[in-house]
Amino acid sequence: MSNRGGAAHPLVELTLARFREFLREPEAVFWVFAFPVIMTCALGIAFRSRGAEPVIVGVAEQAGADAVRGALAAAGGFTVRSIAPGEIERAIRDGRAPVVVVPGTPPAYRFDEARAESQVARLAVDRALQRAAGRQDAFVPEERPIDAIGSRYIDWLVPGLLGMNIMGTGLWGVGFSIVQARTKKLLKRLVATPMSRAAYLASHVLSRLLFLAMETLVIVGFAWAVFGVGVRGGVLALAVLALAGALTFGGLGLLVASRARTIEAVSGLMNLVMMPMWVLSGVFFASSNFPDVMQPFIQALPLTALNDALRGVMNEGQSLVALRGEMAILLAWGLGTFALALRLFRWQ
Amino acid sequence: MNRVPTDAPALACRGLVKRYPDIVAVAGLDLEVRRGECFGLLGPNGAGKTTTIEILEGLLDQDEGEVEVLGRGWRTDRDELRRRLGVQLQETQLADKLTVEETLRLFRSFFTDGPAVSALLDLVELGAKRASWVGKLSGGQKQRLAIACALAGRPELLFLDEPTTGLDPQSRRQLWDVLGRFRADGGTILLTTHYMDEAHALCDRVGIMDRGTLIALGTPRALVASIGAEHVVEFAVDGTPPPDQALRALPGVREARRRDGHVALATSELHATIPALLDRLRHDGTALSLLATHSATLEDVFVSLTGRHLRDE
Numbered sequence A: 001m002s003n004r005g006g007a008a009h010p011l012v013e014l015t016l017a018r019f020r021e022f023l024r025e026p027e028a029v030f031w032v033f034a035f036p037v038i039m040t041c042a043l044g045i046a047f048r049s050r051g052a053e054p055v056i057v058g059v060a061e062q063a064g065a066d067a068v069r070g071a072l073a074a075a076g077g078f079t080v081r082s083i084a085p086g087e088i089e090r091a092i093r094d095g096r097a098p099v100v101v102v103p104g105t106p107p108a109y110r111f112d113e114a115r116a117e118s119q120v121a122r123l124a125v126d127r128a129l130q131r132a133a134g135r136q137d138a139f140v141p142e143e144r145p146i147d148a149i150g151s152r153y154i155d156w157l158v159p160g161l162l163g164m165n166i167m168g169t170g171l172w173g174v175g176f177s178i179v180q181a182r183t184k185k186l187l188k189r190l191v192a193t194p195m196s197r198a199a200y201l202a203s204h205v206l207s208r209l210l211f212l213a214m215e216t217l218v219i220v221g222f223a224w225a226v227f228g229v230g231v232r233g234g235v236l237a238l239a240v241l242a243l244a245g246a247l248t249f250g251g252l253g254l255l256v257a258s259r260a261r262t263i264e265a266v267s268g269l270m271n272l273v274m275m276p277m278w279v280l281s282g283v284f285f286a287s288s289n290f291p292d293v294m295q296p297f298i299q300a301l302p303l304t305a306l307n308d309a310l311r312g313v314m315n316e317g318q319s320l321v322a323l324r325g326e327m328a329i330l331l332a333w334g335l336g337t338f339a340l341a342l343r344l345f346r347w348q
Numbered sequence B: 001m002n003r004v005p006t007d008a009p010a011l012a013c014r015g016l017v018k019r020y021p022d023i024v025a026v027a028g029l030d031l032e033v034r035r036g037e038c039f040g041l042l043g044p045n046g047a048g049k050t051t052t053i054e055i056l057e058g059l060l061d062q063d064e065g066e067v068e069v070l071g072r073g074w075r076t077d078r079d080e081l082r083r084r085l086g087v088q089l090q091e092t093q094l095a096d097k098l099t100v101e102e103t104l105r106l107f108r109s110f111f112t113d114g115p116a117v118s119a120l121l122d123l124v125e126l127g128a129k130r131a132s133w134v135g136k137l138s139g140g141q142k143q144r145l146a147i148a149c150a151l152a153g154r155p156e157l158l159f160l161d162e163p164t165t166g167l168d169p170q171s172r173r174q175l176w177d178v179l180g181r182f183r184a185d186g187g188t189i190l191l192t193t194h195y196m197d198e199a200h201a202l203c204d205r206v207g208i209m210d211r212g213t214l215i216a217l218g219t220p221r222a223l224v225a226s227i228g229a230e231h232v233v234e235f236a237v238d239g240t241p242p243p244d245q246a247l248r249a250l251p252g253v254r255e256a257r258r259r260d261g262h263v264a265l266a267t268s269e270l271h272a273t274i275p276a277l278l279d280r281l282r283h284d285g286t287a288l289s290l291l292a293t294h295s296a297t298l299e300d301v302f303v304s305l306t307g308r309h310l311r312d313e
């Protein structure tokens, strides 16, 4: 109907332009695709499930050490390290031995109360030595360890990495290109045409959706192929969530870039926005580690909502209906930031 | 083409003022550009050309004064004006990693009326470069692309801010040809430039700007005639040249100016001035180390009005 001389609708052309510019920028492609895969790979290897691990125990090298060593060897499941008496505290501090037994009657346990690993090792050593000294357990429980796919650390980690990546590329992708267009006076030039300003901003968010489809496919595909991380709630639910995340962080990116005049300024702002979420929103460890007073704030953060929802879908097979709370938080952030950005935006 | 023939000017502004914290960039400017003409704003660096043109383009708000473009005002008819104007800015860098054709397609998509992308490519003779990245174009090619983007909506009025600065003579001529074709179709142009020959070659009228105001206005021919001298004699000597007073007394000479050891004489009678000058130098016993003459230009007009050169190197 309308004559655009062989060009498509401005929203399509703007989005395509963004998309092409991105693909022609090798560094950007690396950060978006290669980096999360390398990260997933490295963390997957570091935290892979290894079955029951022997408990490391230090034994102070003094009279009675042989007896302790003998008792631990008989109990099984321990790796014993000899520690010189003067070295005990250092050995615990630098992780050579989480617990050190000082032989004697009764023996002494040296360990770090603040470290879970140290506590666990102390309990295991105590049980073995008590039994060797003749203690009878009150009962013998039935032990059923789990190692089911879906409940390993890597299963928990991959959705968090995906969420972090959606946040990072959303903010960077949008913020960087807008500030660049501003410093090159390209924004000013565009404003001198009848282009709709909302269409320009929307094209940045839309182009994010295109990348996102690829990003998600690469990360989830890799985690599935190499670590067997599954998507219990179905690919469709995952796709919807990823889209919601892209809109949210695209909007946030627009807001962060709405007034910045230099790349340095926008980089600083972006780190300021992202840093708290890296820490608080449960990427590498659960956000429930933080005190209760902080929880309302943490739960309102967009990355927390996204990570929780991604884990709900990937690990627990929840439906989107069950995740409507998280979805609402994401959409509220996305629409709110977009509207605010449109008002605050500095076009020249 | 939907041009309504009318006597109203394509562009008019009255009493334009723009202040910055430490300078008044535009200090009460009146300007009128007629339909179908090419108007040139000339002036040295910092004269206020860009500030003026950006106010007229609706990109900058003036502190005082009225602007009327194509009979409309920016406050009330912004959207309509955006569709009817073509703009090229002094500083814009188009996206380096888009191709020529992709860039044009993008700009073309903003307008519902205008030439086809391929026609725009032909118009600025970039057909052979359609698949090249913008970042790989020469300066002249980039400028032609910028003009093509400005022409994407078949504008009635084209604003060009220093379209040929930094280009080699051949690229400048190619660009002039593009503008000639636009004008042949009845388009109006307002351009700024540092180059006098460009103003001579392209403009029907020029306004000379200095320190935020117009200090002269007219056709290039009339402006040159206004200094009362059609020629300029430039010379240099080994030793001291004669005093200004003596030089002004030579036949035909209207004005004498010194700059970097050169002396420039504006004269209306070249054939009388030169023999008299040579006689005088021979009489003084000073040897001539340079002698050149040229027809008076807008540059000479500027020098005569301000005592300064347009291009302050």
Ligand SMILES: Nc1ncnc2c1ncn2[C@@H]1O[C@H](COP(=O)(O)OP(=O)(O)OP(=O)(O)O)[C@@H](O)[C@H]1O
Pocket: B020, B021, B023, B024, B025, B043, B044, B045, B046, B047, B048, B049, B050, B051, B052, B090
């Ligand atoms: N945003 C700004 N803030 C402060 N001063 C400015 C600003 N823009 C322009 N100026 C000043 O206003 C004056 C006129 O600038 P303008 O860019 O209009 O000159 P110009 O004639 O286009 O010069 P050039 O030939 O160098 O492009 C200059 O002294 C400039 O420093």
Ligand SMILES: [Mg+2]
Pocket: B049, B050, B051, B090, B161
């Ligand atoms: Mg300028």
